[in-house]
Structures are given as C-alpha cells and as structure tokens.
Amino acid sequence: MTNTPTHNRERSCIACGAKASKADLLRIVRTxxxxxxxxxxxxxxxxxxxxxPxxxxxxxxxxxSHALKTKVSNEEAQVVAQALQAHIQRA
Ligand SMILES: [Zn+2]
Known part of the structure; x- marks a missing residue:
C-alpha cells in the first residue's frame, strides 16, 4: 500500500497508457x-x-494529434522526435 500525495500529478503516456509522475514523462506541447x-x-x-521516444x-x-487537438505534420513530428532523442541521450 503506497500513500501517494494527492498533489503528485500523475499523467499517462498517450501511446501505452503507462502512468508516471509529470517529471518522469516527456512532455509535448502545442503553442x-x-x-x-x-x-x-x-x-x-x-x-x-x-x-x-x-x-x-x-x-x-x-x-x-488527438491529444493536442491539432493536426501534427510529419515535419513537426520529426523535429520533436529528434528533440526527444537528444534529450534522452543527454540524460
Ligand atoms: Zn509509453
């Protein structure tokens, strides 16, 4: 039995549904x-x-696209994928 504080904002991976705290997931943002x-x-x-990644x-x-409520182009997805890879390799 773990006692998780309610302010520990847990999020789910949009692909596999794995749950983790915000800090342990990679965030994609639409601006x-x-x-x-x-x-x-x-x-x-x-x-x-x-x-x-x-x-x-x-x-x-x-x-x-569904999660961000926008159409994500291949080019945009590629840029993000590269940024994720770079981030992982740095960590
Ligand atoms: Zn996942």
Whole structure:
C-alpha cells in the first residue's frame, strides 16, 4: 500500500497508457508556433505526455494529434522526435 500525495500529478503516456509522475514523462506541447518538446515541462499550452521516444513514434500519427487537438505534420513530428532523442541521450 503506497500513500501517494494527492498533489503528485500523475499523467499517462498517450501511446501505452503507462502512468508516471509529470517529471518522469516527456512532455509535448502545442503553442502558437506549433508543437515542440517541452524539456522543462513548464511551457504554457496544451500538453501531451509520452514515456519514451518509442512511444512518441507510436503516437505521432494518430493519438498525438488527438491529444493536442491539432493536426501534427510529419515535419513537426520529426523535429520533436529528434528533440526527444537528444534529450534522452543527454540524460
Ligand atoms: Zn509509453
């Protein structure tokens, strides 16, 4: 039995549904300029979470557009995928 504080804001990966705290997921954010990877997790805008670059790949064609309520172009998805990979490799 774990006693999770209610302010621990848990999110789900949009591809596989894995639950994790915000800090452990990768945030994709939609801003006025388009979609981007939000390394800080603090950018304003509609966000979606994935647990790994692999899950981003799975979600990028369908669920990501749905989660962000916008049509994500291949070009945008590619830029975000590269940013995710770079972030993972740095971590
Ligand atoms: Zn996942």
């Amino acid at each position: 006025a300029e388009g979609i981007s990877f939000d390394a800080s997790g603090k950018l304003a805008g509609r966000g979606a979470y994935v647990c790994s 692999e899950c981003f790949d799975k979600a990028r064609t369908g669920r990501l």
